[in-house]
Amino acid sequence: MRASPIRRRPRAHAEISATWPVRRATRRAKIWGVSANECPTGQQQTGTHDSAFLKACRREPVPHTPVWFMRQAGRSLPEYRKVREGIAMLDSCMRPDLVTEITLQPVRRHQVDAAIYFSDIVVPLKAIGIDLDIKPGVGPVVENPIRTRADLAQLRALEPGDVPYVTEAIGMLVRELGATPLIGFAGAPFTLASYLVEGGPSRNHERTKALMYGDPQLWADLLDRLADITAAFLKVQIEAGASAVQLFDSWVGALSPADYRRSVMPASAKVFRAVEGLGVPRIHFGVGTGELLGLMGEAGADVVGVDWRVPMDEAARRVGPGKALQGNIDPAVLFAPREAVETKAREVLDAATGLDGHIFNLGHGVLPSTDPDALTRLVEYVHTQTAR
Helix, strand or coil: CCCCCCCCCCCCHHHHHHHHHHHHHHHHHCCCCCCHHHCCHHHHHHCHHHCHHHHHHCCCCCCCCCECCCCCCCCCCHHHHHHHCCCCHHHHHCCHHHHHHHHHHHHHHHCCCCEECCCCCCHHHHHCCCCEEEECCCEEEECCCCCCCHHHHHCCCCCHHHCHHHHHHHHHHHHHHCCCCEEEEEECHHHHHHHHHHCCCCCCCHHHHHHHHHCHHHHHHHHHHHHHHHHHHHHHHHHHCCCEEEEEECCHHHCCHHHHHHHCHHHHHHHHHHCCCCCCCEEEEECCCHHHHHHHHHCCCCEEECCCCCCHHHHHHHHCCCCEEECCECHHHHHCCHHHHHHHHHHHHHHCCCCCCEEECECCCCCCCCCHHHHHHHHHHHHHHHCC
């Protein structure tokens, strides 16, 4: 018997507005691993605390395996392309009305179990004055790369007043989303450092690794500053109402476990420690990180994201007990016929059988030319197959 897709309706604005000050106050003080009766007041009143997504993050029993997709708010959606037409990426990230609409689009269309805040990992760098832009077809390009100790002066502390549009957009989203959790996110120190040192995207990260190996102290100081900036950016999102946060380390798969432990893990761990007591689960994800999964969990995340290269049961063995896992179907599978997609999804679910906490996701972001209907069908399939 097929289970009906979960339908969510945003709560009335007046109802949410009345609870908003309480929600913000309680988030600062409460730890997320509590019983339903002890959960932060804001989570009780919006219903996010008992959502399948947050229960899975806490490794609690769930009514079905929750589903969301990295880059679910993006170019695969025609409605996204329409509202973004003629508007630069960074400009889009600084318009609360546009951020709200784009973030909500996949929730409306796919009935995913969580929304993820629409932004870009370089937004906090732009906010503190780094001269950068996101070039279409290229990615982030930094005008003045950071390669010397004198260059570190470009990296001042991030203050909440630097990103008022983030606070405003998340406030709007929480009111619209009601019981659907909102995931905030930031780029991890290593990935941000790679953009800053290379001056843009890099296949081999030559300059980044040269700095890491050639001047370990400068490298450590660079990542330490980026850890502070990243933590401050996540705190803004949490205090504005985000129900969880994800640290994206897009390029960290380029490192060996030894290099990660010695030169990167301390900065990532600093970020996780900084938000540990703010009442939300912390997710850690990187691409090509099969050999780093245990260390990524050790860095302090509550949930470890897994790309498609490692089966979920093997990932669980590498990460060890006490962590939920997220993943991990290959994004390219969505271009195959429906039956093939469902077969691969079933393989992921079977490999995750018995895990304490599994969030179904892709092993990386949604590819731009993905058929949106394939995503909708995948959500329905996972919900139906895992209904309890």
